[in-house]
Amino acid sequence: MPPYLFISIAAGLLSAVLYGAAASGSMLSIIPIYLSPLPLFLAGLGYGGTAALIGGISATGAIALAGGPLLGVAYFLVNAAAPIIVTRAANWSRQVTAENGSSAIEYYPAGMLFAWLSGLGIVIMVLLALFMQRYEGGLSGWIPQIIQVEALSQTIMQAQLQTGSVPIDEEALRSRLVQFALPGLGLFWMLISIGNGALAQHLLVRLGRNARPTPDFVNMDLPQFMLWPLLGGAVLAFFPGDLGLIGAVVATLAAMPYFFLGLATVHVISHHLPGRAFALTGFYVLLLALGWPVLLIVGLGIVEHFANLRRTYAIAKP
Numbered sequence: 001m002p003p004y005l006f007i008s009i010a011a012g013l014l015s016a017v018l019y020g021a022a023a024s025g026s027m028l029s030i031i032p033i034y035l036s037p038l039p040l041f042l043a044g045l046g047y048g049g050t051a052a053l054i055g056g057i058s059a060t061g062a063i064a065l066a067g068g069p070l071l072g073v074a075y076f077l078v079n080a081a082a083p084i085i086v087t088r089a090a091n092w093s094r095q096v097t098a099e100n101g102s103s104a105i106e107y108y109p110a111g112m113l114f115a116w117l118s119g120l121g122i123v124i125m126v127l128l129a130l131f132m133q134r135y136e137g138g139l140s141g142w143i144p145q146i147i148q149v150e151a152l153s154q155t156i157m158q159a160q161l162q163t164g165s166v167p168i169d170e171e172a173l174r175s176r177l178v179q180f181a182l183p184g185l186g187l188f189w190m191l192i193s194i195g196n197g198a199l200a201q202h203l204l205v206r207l208g209r210n211a212r213p214t215p216d217f218v219n220m221d222l223p224q225f226m227l228w229p230l231l232g233g234a235v236l237a238f239f240p241g242d243l244g245l246i247g248a249v250v251a252t253l254a255a256m257p258y259f260f261l262g263l264a265t266v267h268v269i270s271h272h273l274p275g276r277a278f279a280l281t282g283f284y285v286l287l288l289a290l291g292w293p294v295l296l297i298v299g300l301g302i303v304e305h306f307a308n309l310r311r312t313y314a315i316a317k318p
Helices: 005-024 027-034 038-047 049-067 069-090 110-132 138-147 149-163 170-207 224-236 241-270 276-290 293-307 309-316
Strands: 093-097 103-107
Touching (some): 038 069, 038 170, 110 170, 110 224, 110 241, 224 241, 241 276, 276 293, 293 309
């Protein structure tokens, strides 16, 4: 019996309780739901991927007993799969020997962790699309029911009338909401997973219970194959129906690692700027306020992937 068995089960049950907070119907229940992967990340990054697996199975079983098998499967895919996969990969290591004969432990690189998380998100979304084919309208018919497109579009139209803005076509608005819903959900899932993983590692480091050092995200490199799902998803996004929706979410999830690679490039370049803290603060304020610069950061990440601007800039300006 593994020594962390009871800790893993406790982490899983805590995750299930946080996930079940939605049953209260309170607006404050949103926060516990978003933190429901955190106990599994703590178990996995503290004791290994097996601990996260035990916790994930425990939580899935508890939720399935309380809410039914379908809810249990939904929990596992949305909340447990990422901690299990990512923490298992994060703890992979090997012994490397330098030319001078000294040895050190080399841990799984940060770029590959992003690749695993992005790939997992793509697999989950494709499985969701295949599952929805059993219902009328498929994925395109399911999305309006989940995000309540009708009510949301009416709210936006009323806000435009109240502010005096030029009203847009309501049918076009509904179509646009459906197109952006699935990529938005995929993006949100990935950000929540990254946030919980980073928070778990930070807490474990502070407590001295981390199983591996914190990955070096600033100097990370992405695998070469990451560009293919991005290009393939971008092409599929132009197709009509469910195929286009799947393509859009695949492109979004595949672009996320390049977004963080672009941010890493910005941080490296900013080391040579006067008033670096002020410059980075202004950069993030504009990024959050405008939104569209995200595309520029993704583009910068793609350029960095091939041109290695971080190394070039560091050499040019020591």
